[in-house]
Amino acid sequence: MLKDGKILVGKGDVESFILPSMANRxxxxxxxxxxxxxxxLKVMAESFSDLGVxxxxxxxxxxxxxxxxxxxxxxxxxxxxDGLGIAREDFTYKSYPVRFWDVYGEGGHPVRTTIxxxxxxxxxxxxxxxxxQTGVLTIVFRIADEKGWLLIDLKDLRSMVAYVADxxxxxxxxxxxxxxxxxxxxxxxxxxxxxxxxxxFFGEPDIQLSDWMQTDDSGRGFINILHxxxxxQTPLLYSTFMLWLLAELFEELPEAGDPEKPKLVFFFDExxxxxxxxxxxxxxxxxxxxxxxxxxxxxxYFITQQPSDIPxxxxxxxxxxxxxxxxxxxxxxxxxxRAAAQSFRINPKFDTExxxxxxxxxxxxxxxxxxxxxxxxxERATILPPQSTMGAIDDDRRKAEIRADDYYGKYxxxxxxxxxxxxxxxxxxxxxxAREEAAKKAEEExxxxxEExxxxxxxxxxxxxxxxxxxxxxxxxxxKVANSAVNTIGREIGRSIGRGLLNTIKKMF
Numbered sequence: 001m002l003k004d005g006k007i008l009v010g011k012g013d014v015e016s017f018i019l020p021s022m023a024n025r026x027x028x029x030x031x032x033x034x035x036x037x038x039x040x041l042k043v044m045a046e047s048f049s050d051l052g053v054x055x056x057x058x059x060x061x062x063x064x065x066x067x068x069x070x071x072x073x074x075x076x077x078x079x080x081x082d083g084l085g086i087a088r089e090d091f092t093y094k095s096y097p098v099r100f101w102d103v104y105g106e107g108g109h110p111v112r113t114t115i116x117x118x119x120x121x122x123x124x125x126x127x128x129x130x131x132x133q134t135g136v137l138t139i140v141f142r143i144a145d146e147k148g149w150l151l152i153d154l155k156d157l158r159s160m161v162a163y164v165a166d167x168x169x170x171x172x173x174x175x176x177x178x179x180x181x182x183x184x185x186x187x188x189x190x191x192x193x194x195x196x197x198x199x200x201f202f203g204e205p206d207i208q209l210s211d212w213m214q215t216d217d218s219g220r221g222f223i224n225i226l227h228x229x230x231x232x233q234t235p236l237l238y239s240t241f242m243l244w245l246l247a248e249l250f251e252e253l254p255e256a257g258d259p260e261k262p263k264l265v266f267f268f269d270e271x272x273x274x275x276x277x278x279x280x281x282x283x284x285x286x287x288x289x290x291x292x293x294x295x296x297x298x299x300x301y302f303i304t305q306q307p308s309d310i311p312x313x314x315x316x317x318x319x320x321x322x323x324x325x326x327x328x329x330x331x332x333x334x335x336x337x338r339a340a341a342q343s344f345r346i347n348p349k350f351d352t353e354x355x356x357x358x359x360x361x362x363x364x365x366x367x368x369x370x371x372x373x374x375x376x377x378x379e380r381a382t383i384l385p386p387q388s389t390m391g392a393i394d395d396d397r398r399k400a401e402i403r404a405d406d407y408y409g410k411y412x413x414x415x416x417x418x419x420x421x422x423x424x425x426x427x428x429x430x431x432x433x434a435r436e437e438a439a440k441k442a443e444e445e446x447x448x449x450x451e452e453x454x455x456x457x458x459x460x461x462x463x464x465x466x467x468x469x470x471x472x473x474x475x476x477x478x479x480k481v482a483n484s485a486v487n488t489i490g491r492e493i494g495r496s497i498g499r500g501l502l503n504t505i506k507k508m509f
Contacts, residue, residue, distance in 0.1 A: 001043075001046070001047060001050070001090075001091065001384060001387065002047055002050045002051060003015070003017070005020065005051075006018065006019055006020065007019075007020070007023070007044065007047040007048070007051065008047070008384060009040065009043060009044060009047070009322065009366065009368075009381075009383060009384065010040075010322075010364060010366050010379075010381030010382055010383045010384060011084045011085070011086075011381055011382060011384070012366075012379050012380045012381035012382065013349070013379065013380075014379055016366040016368060016376075016379055016381050017368065018044070018047075018320055018368050019368070019369065019370070019371060020051060020053075020260060020261035020262075021258065021259070021260055021261065021371070022319065022320065022368070022369040022370075022371070022373060023048070023053070023261060023262050023265065023299045023320070024258075024259065024262040024265075024294050024297055024298060024299040025294060025299070025317075025318075025319035025320060025369055025373065026290065026294065026299055026300045026301065026302075026317050026318045026319060026320070027299065027300075027301040027302070027318055027319065027320035027321060027322070028301070028302050028303075028304075028307060028310070028315070028318040028320070028321045028322070028323075029041055029044075029301060029302070029303045029304075029322045029324075030303075030304055030305065030306065030307050030321075030322070030323050030324065030326075030340070031305065031322075031323065031324020031325055031326065031359075031364070032305055032324065032325055032326050032327055033305065034361065035324035035325040035359065035361055036324050036361050036362045036363070036364065036383055037303055037324055038061070038063065038064070039362065039383055039385070039386060039390070040322050040324070040364065040383050041057065041064075041267055041269070041301075041303055042064060042067070042386040042388075042390065043383060043384050043385075043386050044265075044267075044301070045057055045064075045067070045223055045265075045267065046067065046096055046223075046386055046387055046388060048221060048262075048265045049096050049097065049220045049221045049222070049223050050220060051221070051261055052215055052219050052220060052221050052261070053221045053261055053262050053263070053264070053265055054212060054213045054214060054215065054221035054222050054223075054224065054263075054264050054265075055221060055222070055223045055224065055264070055265050055266075055267065056212050056224045056226070056245070056264060056265075056266050056267070057223070057224070057225060057226070057266075057267035057269070058226045058228050058232075058238075058242065058267070058268070058269045058270075059225045059226060059227055059228060059229075060228055060229060060232045060269050060270060061229065062107075062227065062229050062392045063390065063391050063392050064225055065098070065100070065225060065227070065392055065393045065398065066388055066389035066390055066391045066392065066393060067095070067096045067098050067223050067225070067388045067389075068095055068096065068098045068388070068389075068393060068397070068401055069095050069388060069389040069393065069397075070093045070094045070095045070387075070388060070389065071093040071094075071385075071386060071387055071388050071389050071390070072093060072389070073093065076385075077385045080362070080382065080384075080385050081385065083382060084382060084384065086384070091385075091387070092387060093387055093388075094387050094388065095388055095389075096220065096223050096388055097215075097216040097220055097221075097222045097223065098222065098223050098224075098225055098401065099211075099212075099222050099223075099224050099225070099405055099407065100225050100227055100398060100401060100402055100405075101224060101225065101226050101227065102226070102227040102228070102230075102231075103197075103200060103201050103226075103228070103231050103237075103241065104197060104200055104230055104231070105200065105412070106227070106230070107227030107229075107398060108225070108226070108227045108398075108402060109402065109405070109407055109408070109410070109411045109412065110200070110411045110412065110414070111201070111207050111226070111241075111411075112200075112201060112202065112203045112204065112205065112206050112207060112411070112414070113201065113202065113206045113207060113244065113248075114150070114151065114152045114153070114202060114203070114204065114206050115151035115152060115153065115154070115156060115157050115202050116141075116144070116145075116150055116151040116152070117206065117244075117248070118202075118244055119141065120134065120137045120138040120140075120141045121134075121281075121282065121285070122240055122243060122244055122247070123137065124137055125236070125240055125278065125279075125282055126193065126198070126236060126237065126240040127186065127189035127190065127192075127193060128189060128236070129185070129186065129189060130185075132182055133182050133185050133186055133189075135176070136164075136178050136179075136182040136183065136186065137161075137186060139164065139171070139175045139176065139178060140157070140160050140161055140164050140186075142175065143160075143164055143171065143175070144160050144420055149419065149420040149423055149424075150417070150418075150419040150420060151419065151420055152202065152203060152204055152416075152417065152419040152420075152421075153199065153202045153203045153416075153419075153421075154190055154193065154194055154198070154199045154202055155421045156419045156420040156421045157190060157420075158187060158190055158421075159420055159421045159424045159425070160420045160424070161183050161186050161187055161190075162183070162187070162424075163420075163424055164178055164183070165178055165180055165183035168180075193237075196234050196237065197230075197234070197237075198234075198237055201237070201241065203414050203415070203416070204414065204415045204416075204417060205410065205411055205414075205415060207411070209245075209248055209249060209252055209253075211407060211410075212224045212264065213263060213264050232270065235270075235273045235276075236273075238270070238273060239270075239273040239274045239276075242268055242274060243274055243286065245266070246266065246286075246289050246290075246293065246300065247285075247289055249264070249266070249293060249296065249298050250289050250292065250293045250296060250298075253293075253296040253297065253298065254296070255295055255296065256295065256296055256297035257295065259297045262297050262298060262299045263296070263297035263298060264297070264298050264299075265298070265299040265300075265301065266298060266299065266300045266301070267301045267303060268300060268301065268302050268303065269303045270303070270304065271302035271303060271304040271309060271310060272304045272305070272306075272309035272310075274286065275309065275310065275311055275314075283311055286311075286314065287311065287313045287314050287317075290314050290317050291317055294317075301318075301320075302314075302318065305326075306326070306336050306340070307323070307336070307339065307340045307343060308336045308339060308340075315343070319368075319369040319373070319375060320367075320368045320369055321343070321344070321365075321366070321367050321368075321375075322364045322365075322366050322383075323340055323344070323356060323364055323365040323366075324359060324363070324364045325356065325357065325358075325359035325360070325361075325363070326340065326356050326357065327357065328357060337353055337356050337357065338353055340356060341353035341355075341356055344365060344367050344375075344378035345367060345375045345376065345377050345378055346377070346378070347377045347378045347379065347380075350380060352365065352378055355380055359380075362382055362383050363380065363381070363382055363383070364380075364381060364383055365378050365379070365380055365381075366378065366379050366380075366381050367379070
């Protein structure tokens with residue numbers, strides 16, 4: 001709740017406030033399961049909204065949706081208010097302006113981005129590619145960018161990978177080798193992502209981050225709730241989405257210096273997923289974004305169980321800290337508690353390490369930055385109760401809230417503009433048509449040649465027959481003459497011989 005323009009989070013011996021001007025210095029909410037982290041997140045989110053600061057948070061369990069309904073007094077809340085010394089008239093039960101979002105488009109407005117916007121680095125992490133395969137994917141993105149071919153959704157990327165693999169020889173000298181094996185591995189990874197529902201995340205219309213930075217008519221910041229019970233079941237997609245969001249905020253927002261209050265506060269639940277298994281290069285990018293995004297007026301608050309889940313360079317950037325109870329049953333857990341205790345500025349009133357293990361549900365060790373940006377002395381405090389309902393809402397109420405939202409219809413229907421897939425398909429169709437036309441022309445020329453050859457053969461055969469006929473006729477005339485001559489000569493010879501012989505005979509007789 002707000003008090004004197006500051007965010008009151010908890011109260012012990014003293015009140016613990018987040019100063020609006022220090023809220024963009026980031027923060028950490030840590031503690032074991034069931035110790036009250038979600039309540040702390042909710043109290044902070046409500047207070048930022050009252051301050052006029054939009055909030056984005058991930059609702060993994062579905063119990064943050066109750067922000068749309070005013071809270072109701074019950075024994076637990078009344079007891080806590082009494083323990084905190086907060087008068088009933090100073091604590092108002094109320095609802096908050098909420099917008100629901102969902103990557104799958106089921107529990108909120110659909111959230112999409114394009115393949116081109118996500119880029120090769122994050123997509124490689126999402127696909128689980130090796131360094132070599134990541135290099136190939138980077139080449140694919142570079143060629144698409146140079147040709148001006150948009151990569152909107154997964155089918156665009158599949159087409160582009162196939163195109164680059166088919167034309168690898170053309171690009172080898174300029175970009176390096178693109179093996180069929182690497183291209184095949186990328187294609188298989190894309191199919192797995194599609195089967196996991198990742199195809200719903202890529203497309204248009206893509207989300208406009210300015211839509212998450214709005215206030216209502218009364219000046220309260222909208223609490224943008226990403227409904228992600230389903231998304232969190234795919235940890236890699238969840239963490240990559242959240243990292244993409246941070247990167248987009250960093251790229252899109254102008255420099256803000258040191259504003260009086262943040263432009264947006266971003267709560268990253270299950271933050272350990274962001275760093276689990278992430279390569280060194282990606283961790284370094286996260287560290288850079290967290291370090292620099294403060295100057296864009298964005299506060300990032302990580303929620304996790306152990307502070308050790310966050311790399312030290314990132315942890316060092318988190319100035320506002322709430323540490324709920326931790327349990328130590330192993331030497332490793334005891335070491336983690338010791339490290340968590342040592343990250344606080346010592347309070348001589350109690351032993352920080354012991355206190356971490358003694359905290360009850362709803363209690364926490366708190367250290368926020370003062371007006372000069374210095375961590376305050378750690379205080380043991382009880383967290384305030386939320387002013388809205390704690391818990392889930394039914395599907396009918398959720399649907400009603402979504403339909404009543406001004407943004408309803410803006411993202412609900414997906415679009416499929418002309419992009420790499422359509423360009424490459426058209427080129428393939430034109431190439432196929434050209435090949436078909438060339439084949440048809442070749443066939444026609446072949447048929448024409450065959451026809452001409454047959455005609456020439458027929459004419460040749462005709463000429464041969466005519467010649468043969470002429471020869472036969474000639475032979476027939478010559479034969480008759482020859483036969484007549486032979487017959488005449490034969491008769492003459494016959495007569496001569498007969499006469500000769502007869503004469504001889506006659507002479508002999």
